[in-house]
Amino acid sequence: MxxxxxxxxxxxxxxxxxxxxxxxxxxxxxxVQNRDLPYAPPTHLHFRDTAGFHLRPFVYGLTxxxxxxxxxxxxxFPIRAFARSDSYRWLGLFExxxxxFGVDDxxxxxxxxxxxxxxxxxxxxxxxxQISVAAGVVAxxxxxxxxxxxxxxxxxxxxxxxxxxxxxxxxxxxxxxxxFLLGVRAFLPLHVSPARTFLLLxxxxxxxxxxxxxxxxxxxxxxxxTRNYVLAARGFGGSDFYLLRRHVLPKTYGVxxxxxxxxxxxxxxxxxxxxxFGLGINEPAPSWGNMLSVLQQYSVxxxxxxxxAPAAALFITSVIYSxxxxxxxxxxxxxSS
Amino acid sequence: MIYLFRRLLRAALLxxxxxxxxxxxxxxxxxxxxxxxxxxPQISPxxxxxxxxxxxxxxxLPVRYGRWMKSALHADLGYSxxxxxxxxxxLWSRAKNTLLLTTTATILSWLISVPLGLWAxxxxxxxxxxxxxxxxxxxxxxxxxxxxxxxLAIAARWHLAPIGGMVSSGFDELSxxxxxxxxxxxxxxxxxxxxxxxxxxxxxxxxxSVLEVLGTSYVRAARGLGIRRTRLLFRxxxxxxxxxxxxxxxxxxxxxxxxxxxxxxxCGWPGLGPLVLEATLSRDFYVVIGGIMxxxxxxxxxxxxxxxxxIAFDPRIRTGAADAS
Numbered sequence: 001m002x003x004x005x006x007x008x009x010x011x012x013x014x015x016x017x018x019x020x021x022x023x024x025x026x027x028x029x030x031x032v033q034n035r036d037l038p039y040a041p042p043t044h045l046h047f048r049d050t051a052g053f054h055l056r057p058f059v060y061g062l063t064x065x066x067x068x069x070x071x072x073x074x075x076x077f078p079i080r081a082f083a084r085s086d087s088y089r090w091l092g093l094f095e096x097x098x099x100x101f102g103v104d105d106x107x108x109x110x111x112x113x114x115x116x117x118x119x120x121x122x123x124x125x126x127x128x129x130q131i132s133v134a135a136g137v138v139a140x141x142x143x144x145x146x147x148x149x150x151x152x153x154x155x156x157x158x159x160x161x162x163x164x165x166x167x168x169x170x171x172x173x174x175x176x177x178x179x180f181l182l183g184v185r186a187f188l189p190l191h192v193s194p195a196r197t198f199l200l201l202x203x204x205x206x207x208x209x210x211x212x213x214x215x216x217x218x219x220x221x222x223x224x225x226t227r228n229y230v231l232a233a234r235g236f237g238g239s240d241f242y243l244l245r246r247h248v249l250p251k252t253y254g255v256x257x258x259x260x261x262x263x264x265x266x267x268x269x270x271x272x273x274x275x276x277f278g279l280g281i282n283e284p285a286p287s288w289g290n291m292l293s294v295l296q297q298y299s300v301x302x303x304x305x306x307x308x309a310p311a312a313a314l315f316i317t318s319v320i321y322s323x324x325x326x327x328x329x330x331x332x333x334x335x336s337s
Numbered sequence: 338m339i340y341l342f343r344r345l346l347r348a349a350l351l352x353x354x355x356x357x358x359x360x361x362x363x364x365x366x367x368x369x370x371x372x373x374x375x376x377x378p379q380i381s382p383x384x385x386x387x388x389x390x391x392x393x394x395x396x397x398l399p400v401r402y403g404r405w406m407k408s409a410l411h412a413d414l415g416y417s418x419x420x421x422x423x424x425x426x427x428l429w430s431r432a433k434n435t436l437l438l439t440t441t442a443t444i445l446s447w448l449i450s451v452p453l454g455l456w457a458x459x460x461x462x463x464x465x466x467x468x469x470x471x472x473x474x475x476x477x478x479x480x481x482x483x484x485x486x487x488x489l490a491i492a493a494r495w496h497l498a499p500i501g502g503m504v505s506s507g508f509d510e511l512s513x514x515x516x517x518x519x520x521x522x523x524x525x526x527x528x529x530x531x532x533x534x535x536x537x538x539x540x541x542x543x544x545x546s547v548l549e550v551l552g553t554s555y556v557r558a559a560r561g562l563g564i565r566r567t568r569l570l571f572r573x574x575x576x577x578x579x580x581x582x583x584x585x586x587x588x589x590x591x592x593x594x595x596x597x598x599x600x601x602x603x604c605g606w607p608g609l610g611p612l613v614l615e616a617t618l619s620r621d622f623y624v625v626i627g628g629i630m631x632x633x634x635x636x637x638x639x640x641x642x643x644x645x646x647x648i649a650f651d652p653r654i655r656t657g658a659a660d661a662s
Contacts, residue, residue, distance in 0.1 A: 168354075170351065171351060171354045171355065171358065173591070174351055174355070174591070174633060174636055174637065174640075175355060175591070175629065175632070175633050175636070176590075176591045176592075176594035176595040176598070176632045176633070176635075176636060177591065177595050178594075178595035178596075178598045178599060179594065179595065179598060179609075179613060179628060179629050179632040179633075180629060182598070182613055182614060182617050182625070182628075183359060183362070183613075183617070183625050183626070183628070183629045184362060185617060186616070186617035186620060186622065186625045265478070265480065266480070268480075269480035269481070269482055269483075272480070272482050273481075273482050273599055276482060276602075276603075277602060277614055278618065279614075279617065279618070289482075292482070292486060295486060295489070295490070296603075298493065298500065298501070301489060301490055301493045301500075302493045302494060305490065305494070308486065308487065308490055311482070311483045311486050311487060314480055314482070314483055315479055315480070315483045318478050318479060318480050318483070319475065319478045319479070321478075322474075322477065322478035323478070326474070
């Protein structure tokens with residue numbers, strides 16, 4: 001059980017680091033267009049040519065034909081580790097052009113193919129993940145922050161405060177959240193800068209989702225309030241603030257952690273849905289949602305399966321997170337019983 | 338009876354709360370339909386002002402809310418500026434399609450999930466149970482967007498089901514039965530997506546609650562008395578484990594309605610979802626509010642049905658309700 005949780009956390013960390021260092025891992029700039037290579041299929045990695053087997057894989061260039069592309073076997077481009085190409089900024093700070101892998105010009109390595117503008121889908125999935133995953137994480141943070149404050153206050157003070165706060169959670173829980181999200185989004189400006197859109201989205205998603213964590217935290221706070229040691233601490237003259245900070249809040253961490261693992265993938269999916277609808281992050285900045293929205297065209301959907309890559313990325317992220325949520329949940333259960 | 342009355346009152350209060358919340362948001366919103374119009378040089382500012390006056394948008398929030406409430410009680414739900422007609426008929430024409438989609442999906446997913454959950458619970462720990470448990474956890478973990486897009490891609494690739502819309506282009510010329518068939522064929526894909534999203538959760542819950550009942554001593558006693566397995570399952574275990582499942586029905590409605598919005602937009606089903614989305618993009622606030630209200634209404638109604646079913650199924654609640662109220 002422990003080993004599994006550790007493995008999941010390592011996987012998750014690897015995923016987040018890959019996305020965080022998208023500039024380094026991705027071979028190309030996500031916004032650079034290559035009009036000669038629209039809808040190029042994923043590049044095949046070759047190990048074998050006429051001369052025999054090579055340990056270092058290589059790729060061939062592509063020449064357009066009537067119905068797609070053909071490999072141009074006349075020249076091979078070996079894949080190099082730590083290649084130099086498009087420049088980017090490490091975490092937005094240091095300028096660099098070092099990439100994990102790449103091929104010499106004019107060859108291109110397109111692991112997930114290209115989109116309509118010849119942009120490298122693999123690089124876009126990584127960069128898009130930065131926006132989508134960050135939106136999910138920020139939204140979760142907002143939801144848990146609001147939820148835990150409301151929950152602790154409601155559970156600890158009880159009485160009419162509790163009634164009012166829990167009544168409002170019922171209001172929020174009773175709305176189909178996607179309609180609600182769309183509604184709230186409708187009332188916010190449509191055309192603003194990507195950075196502001198991002199924050200706006202994350203906050204809106206988070207502010208709609210505070211109700212469920214609030215209820216769970218309230219339950220924990222309610223049970224903590226009547227524990228003997230809390231009563232004892234109160235008897236010794238502990239203030240409300242002290243009791244909340246020292247005895248009630250620490251009790252909620254387990255629930256909050258489990259909720260976080262549960263909510264992050266859900267909120268990433270919410271961002272993806274909104275961007276898919278055209279209400280989220282706008283082009284040319286990539287996000288998983290706006291990358292998927294090209295699939296709304298029937299011809300793209302039928303012919304270019306590799307453009308489903310962001311959906312696969314979202315799927316993998318969600319599965320890892322939910323496995324972790326399950327593991328955390330069962331740990332919490334076994335500890336409390 | 339008193340219980341029912343309390344539930345209805347609560348539902349009405351909830352809807353009022355939702356609408357108040359919506360109006361609060363509109364008031365905080367910086368843009369409006371007419372702001373976009375203002376950018377058009379062919380429309381004079383006077384025209385826009387007169388339009389604003391006509392739609393009553395220059396009045397303070399409480400007045401607007403009051404007027405809207407009045408129109409809601411007349412079943413108008415305000416006026417759409419983009420479509421130039423009252424919101425209610427507009428919504429209603431689309432809501433029928435949403436209802437068709439969601440009820441079909443709900444019925445189907447319950448029909449599939451209850452036997453599956455029961456089967457998994459009776460074969461606890463065997464391969465069938467493990468397979469079902471793993472499959473459902475995977476489905477629960479998969480976001481609806483991914484399921485929808487993936488199924489759509491599969492269906493499009495191998496031409497398994499028609500994509501987009503609710504009817505074929507020559508629908509009006511079809512005769513009665515072929516019309517029904519045409520709609521059913523178009524219904525397949527969106528319903529399939531919703532069923533996949535929904536049933537995973539239901540199967541898990543049914544399995545868990547059946548397992549709980551199977552572990553009780555009265556079931557063991559019944560088994561000891563030599564009651565036949567099928568009779569035991571369907572006469573004793575299933576009704577006893579229905580309670581959590583029915584509560585789940587109420588809870589899962591929110592997810593179902595949200596999911597149907599997504600599916601409708603992705604599959605091009607002409608339901609509430611695309612309408613609300615368009616209204617969001619064109620900032621047609623009353624339509625958005627109407628859409629939210631209607632979706633909340635569906636949910637509240639569904640929850641009421643779930644409560645009524647609980648009363649019908651579970652004698653403990655029938656007697657308990659009398660005590661509580």
